[in-house]
Amino acid sequence: MEFVSRILDGSISTDLKEALRTLSPEYRIKRDEKIRRLEEVPIFEDCTRRQLREVAAISKVVELPAGTVLTRTGDPGDEFFVLVDGSVTVEISPRKRGRLRPGDFFGEMSLLDGEPRSATVRAETDVRLLVIQRRNFQSLLREVPELSHRVLETLSRRIRHLEKSLNH
Secondary structure (H helix, E strand, C coil): CHHHHHHHCCCCCCCHHHHHHCCCHHHCCCHHHHHHHHHCCHHHCCCCHHHHHHHHHHEEEEEECCCCEEECCCCCCCEEEEEEECCEEEEEECCEEEEECCCCEECHHHHHHCCCCCCEEEECCCEEEEEEEHHHHHHHHHHCHHHHHHHHHHHHHHHHHHHHHHCC
């Protein structure tokens, strides 16, 4: 992973915003590969091929090293993330932590309600992510109503899981 070695030697910033702005063509993957990866993500499983092409068209691929903070509690949320490779740790509070793996996604809550991030997410390993910017995510939800339904189902499951863990 040349990208990681360039970050480690200081020639590339590990800041996510900077990584999104300066993404060079060598780190992009072809649309068909994005679609193949998106098909593996449960939230997109009911999307048509055309809808997956639309999602692929608005997503960027970002590779970041272990330890990179992807979101921070309280910060504004401008991106939605789909984890393609690697794993991340989600910290809601010092005692409430979780782990996400390929196929999982995060960052949708801030995009939906405009509120600050509710969790800090840190790359546990080197990660590859599909990243969708806020303005594109909003358009996508309008164009693909089924996706809005899937996001709501997922949020509902997450809330139920959190409530269950608080009651134990």
